[in-house]
Amino acid sequence: MTDITELEEEVKHLEEEEEHTTAGLTRLQLIVFACLVAFFILAAYGFYLIYSLTKDVSQLAVDVNTMSLSVDKNMGIIAGAMGDITGxxxxxxxxxxxxxxxxxxxxxxxxxxxxxxxxxRYDVRRLNNSISGPMDAIGSFFPGGRKTRNPPPIYYPPAYQMPPNYQYQAPAAE
Incomplete structure (x- = not known):
């Protein structure tokens, strides 16, 4: 009987271990399943990004080709305009x-x-000085004429000088 009891205990122990292992495997399956779902989602998004990039690069190539043809068509006009600008x-x-x-x-x-x-200005001043004396004498004979002469203050004109490095050039005959 001991053998049967030992065997029953062994079986019971194995059943508990199996339940424990099965529970662990179930948890592992849930984790792996979640990882696979995440991988498929990321793979699909990566495929979408690569597809979009390929589509954009294809459109860029078409646009560059169109622009190249347009520039090629107008390059002669541009070159002529640049020559005109140079002239x-x-x-x-x-x-x-x-x-x-x-x-x-x-x-x-x-x-x-x-x-x-x-x-x-200097000549007008000299004329004023030369005429004012006789005019004062004549004016004194008339009523209300000037009795005194008040000349304007002395003015010293600025001296005009050419710069030391200046060389005069006569205008060219056309």
Missing amino acids: RMADINSSTEIMASTAQNMADSTQQMAQSTDNM
């Missing part, structure tokens, strides 16, 4: 050189006009 820049450069010399001539003329205006 106009050369014209602008020569015009700028002419303007620079003209501006210098204008500066010289303005300097001469300032000197001439100062000379006229």
Whole structure:
């Protein structure tokens, strides 16, 4: 009987171990099943991303091809326009050189006009001084005429000097 009892205990022990192992396997199956579902979801999303990227790159290639054809078609016009721009820049450069010399001539003329205006001011002052004496004498004969002479204050004009490195150039004959 002992053998049967031992065998029954052994069987009971094996049944408990089987239940324990079965419970562990069930938990493991749930984990593996969840992982497989997550893997399939991620794989499907990865496939979608790769498909979208391929589609976008394909569209980009078509757009680049279209743009390349458009640029190729218009390149002759662009090259001609650039040549025209180059010619106009050369014209602008020569015009700028002419303007620079003209501006210098204008500066010289303005300097001469300032000197001439100062000379006229000086001559008018001398005329005023030379006429005011006799006019005062004549005015004193008339009623309400000036009795005293009050000349304007002395004015010293500025001295006009050319810069030390200035070289005068005569205007070019055209």
